[in-house]
Amino acid sequence: MTCGRGVEPEGEVMGRRSFLARCAAVLGAAIAAVLGSTGLSYFISPAFKKDEEDWVDVGGTKDIRPGAPVKVDFVARKRDAWAVTEKRSSAWVATKDGREFTAFDPRCTHLGCPYRWDQAKEQFLCPCHAAIFDAGGAVVSGPPPRPLDRYDAKVVNGRLLIQPIPRRRAA
Ligand code: FES
Incomplete structure (x- = not known):
């Protein structure tokens, strides 16, 4: 061609x-x-990925005054592979200086009853078996075997974040 x-x-x-x-x-x-x-x-x-829970924003730190613990409610999301579950929970949050915050698991370490803060006595009181904890969560009296359990907490841009997995504390 x-x-x-x-x-x-x-x-x-x-x-x-x-x-x-x-x-x-x-x-x-x-x-x-x-x-x-x-x-x-x-x-x-x-x-x-391992099971993980995200930090939860439970509110502004300016709403928590020193010496007056506040109960905060939140929704914790837990991710386990593809499944995400939500659980309503709460924490008692306390501060001594307005800069560092402690978040307590709201369940008594005796048998898990919810306790409350008594502002006049400045103590946490559990009505189930008359336990008393001080403002730092230590056992003052009653049957609880250890101090109040805590959540990890941190402050970011004036917001308090907690990791909603309670940490058991030694007796
Ligand atoms: S559950 Fe709180 S004292 Fe028993």
Whole structure:
């Protein structure tokens, strides 16, 4: 076949077409690999994460005055692989200086009754078996085997955040 002006030899056209087809196939495979790995990691990664709970914002620190513990309610979200569960809970939050805060598990360490703060006595009182805890959560009297359990707490931009997993404290 002669090669006129504007007409390419048939073998050259076929070579270019097959080259472009291969390039398209390689590009398509690369895109599929990137998208596939991203999608796969999105679906698989939760399975490799340990159970975790997020910090929970329980309010502004200016609402908590020194010497007057406040009970705060919150919703804790727990992530376990793909499942997210929510649980309503609360904490007693106290501060001595308005800068550092302590968050107590609201359950008595004897048998788990809810206790309350008595401002006149400046103590936590558990009505179930007459336990008394001081403002720092230490047992003053009664049957509880250990101080009040605590949540980890931190202040970020004037907001109090707690990690809603109570930490058991030694007796
Ligand atoms: S549950 Fe609080 S004293 Fe028994």
